Amino acid sequence: MIARRLRAWLMRLGGLFNKERRDRELAEELEAHLQMHIEDNLRSGMTPEEARRDAHIRFGGVEATKEKYRDRRGVPALENLIRDLRYALRMLRRSPGFTTVAVATLALGIGANTAIFSLVSAVLFRPLNYSEPERLVMVWEAEPGAPHDTVAVGNYADWREQNQSFTDITALDLRSYNLTGDGEPEKINAYGVTANFFSLLGVSPALGRTFTAEEDRPGANKVAIISHGLWQSRYGGERSVVGRDILLNGEKYTVIGVMPPDFQFEVPALGLWVPVAFTPEQLNNRSWHNLEVVARLKPGVTVAQANDDVQAITRRIAAAYPDDAEGMSAAVVPLHEHLTGDVRRPFTMLLIAVGFVLLIACANVAGVMLSRAAARQREIAVRAALGASRWRIVRQLLTESVLLGGLGGGLGLLLALWSFAFLQQLVPAEIRASTTLKLDLPVLGFTLVVSLLAGMIFGLAPALQAAKTNLNEALKQGTSRTGYGAAQRRLRGAFVVAEVALALVLLVGAGLLIQTLSRLRGQYAELRPESVLTMRTQLVGAKYREHGQRVAFYDQVLARVEHLPGVVAAGYTSAVPLTWMGANGLTLEGRQSEPNAPWNAIHRQVSPDYFRAMGIALRQGRVFNGGDDERAMPVAVINETMARQFWPGESPIGKRFKASDLNSQNPWLAIVGVVADVRQMGVDEPVKAEMYVPYRQAATYPAFAPRDLVVRASVEPTSLVPAVREAVHEVDPYQPLANIRTMSEVLSRVTGARRLGMILLTAFAALALLLAALGIYGVLSYFVVQHTSEIGVRMALGAQRRDVLRLVISKGMRLALLGVGLGLLGAFMLMRLMKSLLFEVKATDPLTFGLIALLSTLVALLACYIPARRATKVDPIIALRYE
C-alpha cells in the first residue's frame, strides 16, 4: 500500500512536467466524451440544441473538472511554489540594482557567519581525532595559584599504581635534541613518552611500529618514532627510513616508525618521540615537575569521579612527602577542554559579532524591501482584487525574500571557503595539524538554516505590511505617488536604530581590543623588536660539557657576528624574553626572607652587549663589560622590579646576594647596575624580579647557560641570516640553528590569536558601521523622494537651503542618536563578557566609549548629509509640477 502511495506521488511529481501536452490531451479526452454523449442524444431523438445542453449538464462544469483533474495530476503546493519562485526571479531580475545590493549585503552577513561557524564547529564541536576522545583527560598537579601544574615522576607513578578510574595512563616529557650526522644539524622538539602513549590515544603509525615495554626501560636499545613533517623535510618521505640509525645529541637511535600527517599531540611541529625510560631514581623524584600526564577514563567513569580518585591519592602523597608536596592537590581536566578551553571565549565573541553583522544586514535589506513593497502597492492591490488571499500574497513576498536569502547564502558559502586559509591561523596550535576547516554537513546545514531564517527575518515584516494594503486606497492612487504609511515608517526607523546600536556595540568591542593590543605591543616598543634578529644555538653533547668550552663558543661566535656588516650589536642570553623563564631562589646579604614567601628571581646569563642588542635601557650603575670575567669579582645586573621589590627607596648598587640558599658554595654577587623591565613570560603577565649575570662568571649554573643569540641590525634583520649562520658554522660546523626569527615575530606569536581576533572583530565592526550608514542613507533618500513636493513647496515659500538641510539631517540624526544611545547601553552590558580578553583597558573604558560614539555619530552625519544635499537641489517648479 505504501508502495502504491509512493508510486502515485512519483506520478504526481512527474505531472509537474510536460504540462502543456497533458492539458491538451485532457481537453481532447473531455471533448471526445461530450461529442459521444451528444451523438447518443441525437440518436435518441433530441434536437441538436437539446442534445448539446443535456450532454453539458450531465457532465458538470468542464473547467471545474479540468481544475480538479490538474490538482490531482500534480502537486498544487509545489506548483504554487515553483510559480512563486519564477515570479520572484522575474521581479528580482527586473530591479538588478536592488538585487545586487541585497544579495551582496546578505552574502557578507551569511558568509561571515558561515566562516566563523566553520571555525567554531571544527575546533569546539568536532571530536579530536584520537580513538574515543571523550574519555581522554589530562591529569595535573595543583597548588594554590597554579591549578594545572606539570607533574613529578614520583607522583605520576603513584597515580598509575593506585588509581581506580583509568584504563591507562601515560606521561610525556617535552625535550629537544640536536639531530646531526645525516644532513644540516637541526634542533628537534621531541616528547619522551611511556610505551603505552600511542595505544592509549588509539593511534597507529603510518609506517613501522610503536614502542614496546622493553624499549621503555633504562639501558634499552635507543629507538625513535619520527613525525610525518620531519620524515618529509629531512628524509624526503623515503620508506627506508624505518630501521635507519640517526644521531640525537650525538647518541645513536634507531627509527622504528613514522606517524601519519594528521597526528599531533599538543606541541605543533614536533619532530619525534622517544621512550621516556624512567630510571628507578626518577620514579622516586617528587621535586622536578616536568611531566604532562594523559589518561583514559574507564567506561562509565566521570571526570568528577576520576578527579576525586586522583585527589585522594594526591592527599596521601602530600601527607607522606611534606617536604616536596605539602599543600599539593590534583586536577583532572577533559583533554578537549585542555586543548580548546582558551579559545572558547574569543570564539563566542566572534560568533556574537557575526550574528550582529547578519542582523544588521537583515535590517538593511528589510528596510529596502519595505520601500519596495510600498512602491509595489498597486501590484499587490491588483493581485488582491483578483482574489489572492492575504496569506497567498505574504507567501509570494516571502518567497522573494527567501530567494534573496538563498542567493546570498550561496555567495556567502564561497566567501567562507575563501576565508578558510586565513581562519586556519585561529585554530589553536595544539590541534592545528589535525584540524581542517571545511564545508562539511553541519556547516552546510548551518548556512542553509541561516539563509532561510535571514530570508524570513527580513522578509516577514515587509510582507505583512504589504499585505495589509488598503485595496481601495491603493487602486485609487496614481501609479507614481505611492508611499508608505506611518506604520512602515516607524518600522523602518526602528530598523535603522537597531542597526546603529548593533554596529556601535561591535565597534566598542573592536576598540577595546585594539587598545589592548596596542598596550600589549607597547610593552616592547622600547626594544624596537622589528630590528632584532634572534636564533637559538643549543650547546649539547660531550664537546660542550665544560664551562670553558661553552664560553669559547660564545666568544668566537659573538666576535664574528659583531663584525658583520649591518650588525649594530650582538649578544647572548639564556633565552630571549617571552620564550622561556627559569628562576632561582635568592639570599640577600644580611637579611632573612619570610618563611612562607621565599625570595626568587628570574635568572639570565648574558654577554656584555646583550642589553644593547636587545635594547634594554640602563637605569642606574653600569652593565657588564669585558672585565667581568672569571677572575674578577662576581657581579650582577638586576631589573627595576627587583630593585623596587628588595631595596625600595634605596639604591641597590653595591648590595650583594646569592642566587641560591645561604649555605651553598655559590659566590656572593655584587649588584653593579639596574636595567629597565622587560616582560619575561607573557605580554599580559606582570613583570617579575630578574637578575642578569655575565656568562663568563656563571660556571655554577649550567641549567641557565646561554642559548639565544640576539643581533640588532641596521639593515633588514632577516637579511643577516645567511651571514650569521656562516659565522656560527665557522665556529662549529655541526651546530644547529633553530628558532630563527625577529623579535617582532616572537611578539606576534604571543599576541597572535588576540591579534587575529582583533583584526576580525575590527573588520566585522567596520562592515557593520558601513551597513548601518547605508541603512540611514537608504531611509533618508527614500524620505527625500517621498517629500520632493513638500520640500518644493517650502522652498517656493522661501525656505533656505540651510532649512532644508536641517529638516532632512535632523530626521536622520534623531534615529542615529537614538541608536548610539541604545548601543552604548548595550555595549556597557555586553563588554563585561570581554573582560578576560582585555589588558590594562577597562571593559567600560570611557575614552573608547566616547570615541566610538563620536565616530558613529560622524559617520551617521555623513550618511544623512548626502541625501540632505540632494534635497536642497530640488527645483521648486519641477517639484510642484510633479504634484
Added chain:
Amino acid sequence: MSDTSDVWRGTLALMVLKSLEMMGPIHGYGIGRRIEQTSDHLLSINHGTLYPVLLKLEQEGFISSEWGVSDNNRKAKYYRLTRAGRKKLERETREWERTTAILARFLSPEEKLS
C-alpha cells in the same frame, strides 16, 4: 443522489473498476453510461467527476490508458484494468460484501427487536 455523499464517493472508484472488468477496455463516457445503466438510472453522476477518479487509479497503477478509436471513428482514451487493479477489485468486492452483510444484519427487523 447527493454529490457529496461520502459513501458514494468512496464507491465510485469501485464502480469504475467493476465496469472495466465487465466491459474490457473502454473510454470515460462508456464508463459513465455503464454506471447509469447498471444502477437503472437511480444513480446519476456528473460525468466530469469520473476523470479525477480515473487519474487517481491510473497513478496508483490499478488501471492503464491508451488512445484508441471509438465505434463511430472518434479518437478517445481507453482505460483497461491492470493485474493490480483486478486484485484490488476482488479485495474491495469481498470487503464491500462483508460490510453490507453486517449492515443488513444490523438493520434487519430482528435486530431492532432484540
